[in-house]
Amino acid sequence: MENKYISQYEKIGENKLRQLVNAFYHRVGQHPDLAPIFPKDLTETARKQTQFLTQFLGGPPLYTSEHGHPRLRARHLPFPITPKRAESWLNCMREAMDEVELTGAEREELYSRLVITAHHMINSPDEYEEQNEKGEVQ
16 A cells, blocks of 8 residues: 655645635735735736645645745745735635635644744834834835
8 A cells, every 4th residue: 555645736736726826916916014025916926826836735836946945035025025914815815715715724724834924024024014104114
């Protein structure tokens, strides 16, 4: 009896992953906390996210082959990612998971990994947003 490892990418499937990314970015583009730090046209962002998640979940290394090492924190440093924005990002992901009916162990495993990643991306305190809204940040 062969014990073949099945990646999370294989368990979720390419089609479901694309649906998830599209549902997610639909929310991000409309979210008042997130839209300001994303481009208006999210087509390329969604394409890169699909590549990244494919690789992140054990599928082909699409992201690295086109863009090099993900260097997530370094790539996100130009954008003020606050704890509030990290939670908003995760809320959009949970809602997208609900929409595409990603459930069970696949959902739990992916979401737990994304929580760690989202918190790792935080590079600004929540006060940044408050100061920016008042015009105090330059």
